[in-house]
Amino acid sequence: MIGLRFMRLGVLSLAIGLFFGVIGGFQFLFPEFLRELLFTKTRAIHVSMVVSWIFLIAIGGIYYYLPQYTGKKLHSNKLAVWHYWLFLITGICVLFSYLSGKFGGREYFAFPPILSIPIFVSWVLFGFNYFKTMSYEKNPWPVYYWQWATGIVFFFLTYTEAHLYLIPYFRDNMVREIIVQWKSYGALTGSWNMLVYGTGLFIATRIGGSIDIARSKMAFGLYFLGLFNLIFGWAHHTYLVPSETWIRTFAYFVSMTELYIFGKIIWDWRGSLQQWEINRHITAYRFLFAADIWVFLNLGLALIISVPIFNLYTHGTHIIVAHAMGSTIGINTMILLSSIFFIINESRESQLSKAQIKKVVHGFWIANISLAVFLIALILAGIGKGVLYTDMPFQAMMFNIRPFLVVFTLAGITLMLGLWIILWHAYQNIGVLHSSLSNTTQEDTIKEEFSM
């Protein structure tokens, strides 16, 4: 039940985050637009709300799946409730800090660092609850339990690392400061990817009806490859920061190991299409399949920008933004939406009606087509910035890529609308499921009292 509360909050968080993303897009084109609400604020709100969406749905899923599907009673519901309120109150404080112009000024975590403390504490509660719950499991873990555990452990490590700049030893050396910062961010995104991919695999095994695939050597091989990349593959962010060459060379080698995953997706393509034909009527599967396609496209882009000679032209351009957006929207958001629809489809009361399915499918296509246009516009803008107009002054370059940025903003609006349609039905039906489970729990309690 607490998992559903996390999910509802996550849905709200994404809806708001998208709205501020669109405002930011307009401010990008017309800097005078909503002048009182500076771009520094809208960007920070957009990023924080979207990152919160990822965490809230992933965490909510774990809290929901463990007791409902695997028969593991949460070690402590009370801790989970504390976690929820701590997350919510800190989130409100973060929003107020942005709106009042109080920043810590870091990428991803633009809020004052004091607010990192309750976030850290909330993860202690989550981590303790997860590992304590899982300690009762006597059988070997399927890979998604490992992925969730890894996501939690590496969040602690990388979140701590992201705050090392508070120590003068790191802050006073610009190269160290910037490399450690992006080392932590690279691995931090890897840690939330672990939570999300674990969720995706969990749903895939439930839809497929067997968890064998989650115990297979291939699944573990891919998981460890992901972990290897999480730990060592971050340096494509800092290829052009002066540092020891071997760090970059090693990261280059590590990044290229993902070619294996890329090849495997191509190899398995026919099988994936067959699965699509069998399961396309399942809303959750529809989102999983979309995520699969975005994984393929985004991995292709990631591999290109991880080759240092290409990175020279793509780094610092909108191509990197395309990569980030492709990952967070195309892959993470599609998997997390799949998680939501999987859950609400499991109960008769909350199942989508035919009319709702139709609307969600419309939202699905609007969002995915918009996302494709959105990313193409960003890539073209990035080619303009990194290849075509490098000799121009900044304003002249911006003028030349403006048509792409206009398309990017317009596609952003339709992307928001498409996702809002989906989120509206998700929000409503999670609510229905929540009330139906509350009623069931109350009935059970009354029965227990009578039987006594």
Added chain:
Amino acid sequence: MNIINNRTVFFTLLVSYFFYSVYIYASGTDALPGMISHTDESRHGQQLFQEYHCTACHQFYGLGGHMGPELTNAMSYRGGDIGEIIARAFLVNGGNGMPNFNLSESEVSALVAYLKFVDKTGTYPPKNYEVKWGMIFQEDDPEWISKEIQ
């Protein structure tokens, strides 16, 4: 048996993470010969850069926002004091999309000092570099500098 293997691989990677991190924190990111030390003023500028969330729009080494220009070598790439004059003009008045933050004179000077500090850390994008096997070896890398010294 399988669980032991998975655990072994996991903990090996975890331990590698710690060793690798310590190496990066220590010698992997040592100060380069051309760098200058922070002064109290540049340190204050660094703090202001964060408090005004300048990275939402600007980049250092291509990392940050895209609304404003890259600032790594904003102080030097036009030669002479031109970079500083332009930076001061924008910091005082805003313009071209940059808001006027109503900064005090000491804040403007602190931010300029910070930009000068950053400017001395390297060149971005690199002007002199070699490409071998798709890898970039650039002029500010420790290896390049030590080769030049030899």
